[in-house]
Amino acid sequence: xxxxxxxxxxxxxxxxxxxxxxxxxxxxxxxxxxxxxxxxxxxxxxxxxxxxxxxxxxxxxxxxxxxxxxxxxxxxxxxxxxxxxxxxxxxxxxxxxxxxxxxxxxxxxxxxxxxxxxxxxxxxxxxxxxxxxxxxxxxxxxxxxxxxxxxxxxxxxxxxxxx
Amino acid sequence: xxxxxxxxxxxxxxxxxxxxxxxxxxxxxxxxxxxxxxxxxxxxxxxxxxxxxxxxxxxxxxxxxxxxxxxxxxxxxxxxxxxxxxxxxxxxxxxxxxx
Numbered sequence: 001x002x003x004x005x006x007x008x009x010x011x012x013x014x015x016x017x018x019x020x021x022x023x024x025x026x027x028x029x030x031x032x033x034x035x036x037x038x039x040x041x042x043x044x045x046x047x048x049x050x051x052x053x054x055x056x057x058x059x060x061x062x063x064x065x066x067x068x069x070x071x072x073x074x075x076x077x078x079x080x081x082x083x084x085x086x087x088x089x090x091x092x093x094x095x096x097x098x099x100x101x102x103x104x105x106x107x108x109x110x111x112x113x114x115x116x117x118x119x120x121x122x123x124x125x126x127x128x129x130x131x132x133x134x135x136x137x138x139x140x141x142x143x144x145x146x147x148x149x150x151x152x153x154x155x156x157x158x159x160x161x162x163x
Numbered sequence: 164x165x166x167x168x169x170x171x172x173x174x175x176x177x178x179x180x181x182x183x184x185x186x187x188x189x190x191x192x193x194x195x196x197x198x199x200x201x202x203x204x205x206x207x208x209x210x211x212x213x214x215x216x217x218x219x220x221x222x223x224x225x226x227x228x229x230x231x232x233x234x235x236x237x238x239x240x241x242x243x244x245x246x247x248x249x250x251x252x253x254x255x256x257x258x259x260x261x262x
Contacts, residue, residue, distance in 0.1 A: 003164050004164055007164065007168060007169075011168075011172050014172065014176060015172070015175055015176065015179070018175075018176050018179040018180065018199055019179055021179075021183060021195055021196070021199060022179055022180070022182055022183030022186070022187065022192075022195075022196060022199070027189060027191060027192060030192065030195055031195065034195050034198060034199070037176075037199065037202065038198075038202060041202050041205065041206060044169070044172070044206055044209075045206075045209055048169070048209050048210060048213040049213060050209050050212075050213065050221060050224075052221075053209060053221060053224055053225070053228075056225060056228055057205075057228065060228055060229070060232045061198075061202070061228065061231075061232070064232055064236075065198060065232060065235050068235060068236055068239050069191065069194070069195070069235075069239065071239075072191060072239040072242055072243055073191060075243055075246075076191075076242070076243065076246050076252055088186040088187060088188070089186055089187075089188050090185070090186060091186055093185070094181075094182045094185040094186040095182060097181070097182075097185065098178040098179070098181050098182040098185070099178070101178055101181065102174055102175065102178040105174040105177075105178075106171065106174065109167060109170055109171065109174070114165060114166045114167050114170070114214075115165065115166050115214045115215070116165040116166075117165065118166075118213055118214050118216075119214070119215075119216040120216075121213075121216055123218075125218065125221065128218045128221075129218060129221055129222060129225070132218055132219065132222050133222060133225070137219075137222050140226065144226055144229055144230070147229075147230065147233060148229060148232075148233050151233035151234070151236060151237050152233070152236065154237055154240070155236045155237050155239075155240035156240075158237075158240035158241060158243070158244045159240045159243050159244065
């Protein structure tokens with residue numbers, strides 16, 4: 001019963017803040033709503049017994065991405081010298097396509113057989129994750145490190161000061 | 164509680180993100196929509212991994228989170244670069260490749 005109530009609260013926070021992200025007129029407010037949505041997702045991860053992933057979510061997403069986005073907004077706003085407002089275009093068409101897609105997904109989910117209860121997990125998930133990443137998935141893990149390094153180098157190169 | 168509510172939640176968030184990507188005119192706003200969509204995918208991955216009790220799904224989620232963060236950093240770097248060249252971040256004005 002507690003699980004249902006927690007899930008309902010998290011779902012309301014998540015859907016509400018997601019709507020605010022795409023509808024808010026002020027770009028800065030949209031980013032703050034996104035921070036709330038990402039934190040809500042971390043809560044969903046906690047509800048799914050994935051404590052490590054919730055921590056990663058908070059550190060990388062809610063910490064990292066929000067900082068980068070706020071930084072980008074501040075830089076572009078300062079250079080323009082005026083407030084960045086943002087408007088939505090073709091709201092009707094966009095809403096129609098999104099709703100049709102949502103209806104399609106819900107329809108498929110209703111027809112497919114899904115597990116009704118979660119199996120017991122006796123092992124410590126963080127421990128298993130660490131072992132898997134350094135044994136079976138060590139090559140993808142290293143490739144991921146190279147990808148992140150290349151991405152960061154590229155980002156620094158793109159955003160270098162003009163000479 | 165079954166798997167279904169989690170999948171419905173993630174589908175809803177995904178569609179809201181899609182709506183943002185399609186209707187926002189500011190490039191940074193479009194990136195925020197993409198972040199929402201990626202986030203929905205992560206919820207899906209974790210939910211499926213938990214309900215099938217397969218730890219590989221969680222490992223996969225770590226990968227997607229890291230790749231998403233890299234993508235966001237690069238995307239915003241491109242936005243800043245575009246802004247420097249074109250003095251705008253509105254997607255309508257970024258028609259450099261239009262023939």
